[in-house]
Amino acid sequence: MLCRVGYVRRCAATLNPILGAVSSRQKHTLPDLPYDYGALEPHICAEIMQLHHSKHHATYVNNLNVTEEKYQEALAKGDVSTQVSLQPALKFNGGGHINHAIFWTNLSPNGGGEPQGELSEAIKRDFGSFQKMKEKMSAATVAVQGSGWGWLGFDKDSGRLRIAACANQDPLQGTTGLVPLLGIDVWEHAYYLQYKNVRPDYVKAIWNVVNWENVSERLQAAKK
Amino acid sequence: MLCRVGYVRRCAATLNPILGAVASKQKHTLPDLPYDYGALEPHICAEIMQLHHSKHHATYVNNLNVTEEKYQEALAKGDVTTQVSLQPALKFNGGGHINHTIFWTNLSPNGGGEPQGELLEAIKRDFGSFQKMKEKISAATVAVQGSGWGWLGFDKDSGRLRIAACANQDPLQGTTGLVPLLGIDVWEHAYYLQYKNVRPDYVKAIWNVVNWENVSERLQAAKK
Numbered sequence: 001m002l003c004r005v006g007y008v009r010r011c012a013a014t015l016n017p018i019l020g021a022v023s024s025r026q027k028h029t030l031p032d033l034p035y036d037y038g039a040l041e042p043h044i045c046a047e048i049m050q051l052h053h054s055k056h057h058a059t060y061v062n063n064l065n066v067t068e069e070k071y072q073e074a075l076a077k078g079d080v081s082t083q084v085s086l087q088p089a090l091k092f093n094g095g096g097h098i099n100h101a102i103f104w105t106n107l108s109p110n111g112g113g114e115p116q117g118e119l120s121e122a123i124k125r126d127f128g129s130f131q132k133m134k135e136k137m138s139a140a141t142v143a144v145q146g147s148g149w150g151w152l153g154f155d156k157d158s159g160r161l162r163i164a165a166c167a168n169q170d171p172l173q174g175t176t177g178l179v180p181l182l183g184i185d186v187w188e189h190a191y192y193l194q195y196k197n198v199r200p201d202y203v204k205a206i207w208n209v210v211n212w213e214n215v216s217e218r219l220q221a222a223k224k
Numbered sequence: 225m226l227c228r229v230g231y232v233r234r235c236a237a238t239l240n241p242i243l244g245a246v247a248s249k250q251k252h253t254l255p256d257l258p259y260d261y262g263a264l265e266p267h268i269c270a271e272i273m274q275l276h277h278s279k280h281h282a283t284y285v286n287n288l289n290v291t292e293e294k295y296q297e298a299l300a301k302g303d304v305t306t307q308v309s310l311q312p313a314l315k316f317n318g319g320g321h322i323n324h325t326i327f328w329t330n331l332s333p334n335g336g337g338e339p340q341g342e343l344l345e346a347i348k349r350d351f352g353s354f355q356k357m358k359e360k361i362s363a364a365t366v367a368v369q370g371s372g373w374g375w376l377g378f379d380k381d382s383g384r385l386r387i388a389a390c391a392n393q394d395p396l397q398g399t400t401g402l403v404p405l406l407g408i409d410v411w412e413h414a415y416y417l418q419y420k421n422v423r424p425d426y427v428k429a430i431w432n433v434v435n436w437e438n439v440s441e442r443l444q445a446a447k448k
Contacts, residue, residue: 051420051421055420055421059421088369145312145316145392145393146370146371146372146391146392146411147370147371147412148370168370169369169370187370187412188371188411188412188413188416189412189416189421192412192413192416192417193416196275196279197413
């Protein structure tokens, strides 16, 4: 999912998490959107997609690179104070990059409908039904106080699907250990231009563009 | 500032904090905006002001009343577990009501320019100059990760002005002890329709509508 320029091809479609080798650091890059900015209309409008991808996500990428650069220097000097002082920026921008890179693949103009196969079975097993999972995840997502994300995640320890919410850009796996399968961004920039204050309408609409194939692929990868 | 219907006149212009008598609870109400929705143009557009006041603030008021009702019941039964479970909703909606009530009075179509008298002296004493104070509060406000507020506050212990930032709707006084004098809302709903992702432009523009008389009155009240 998140790749470096240089030796590794730009690969917006793969699912590998960010791998970093601290000794030789390559920059993070903004992944291409797998579809046009207007492709998710009428559920998410083109203006939102363009700002969200080319401004918000791009800013996280740029600021992450700056932060990692500074972190590299502090690490090399063994300067713990500076490393600690950089943690909020790392979590915020790093989380922002991770979250949005996942998000773009979670959505598709050919999305919607219901999941199939193993994912569908897992959902029925862990939530009772697809409908119940949708309701539970929608409720948790709408209830986020301030900025944050709702997540469907995979708990490796129990082998179960779980619903979680994270504040701001806190990355799901880094903060809870759950492997992210499907995220719903409820920062106001994700919906306000179209839905204004009515977050529930946005969360209801987004199910029309969820890419269940991608969510299934993420579950397969998480189980390995 | 925050008054109850019934015996007390609706008084959006006064500065008293929310006084609550748990024994007989009266509902909180949405204070009137002291000016038209379009009065702060071109700095803050009418559409933002209308949504911000009549939807966002109104929702905090409604949800605060619901939460206080539930809290009253739990308190009457000595049910501590329920009381604790209601704390996030109380802080979120109560803070939202407090913060926005202050905010509407902090702004004015006749605002802008520079403070006078004691407030100006205090600013020079504690920050070096008015310009330096503006820069410091602007930086702190722009830097808020996610949703939150930037504040100019009064520290009663030291008698000094301080700049602080709070996350989400955390109320300044309840969480830090500082008395709020001037707040800048940087939840995306406060600026996105007009400024999109460019939060610094909004924070720069808002200085044109800051009501320094109100900020001075708050300082006087805080010193008592």
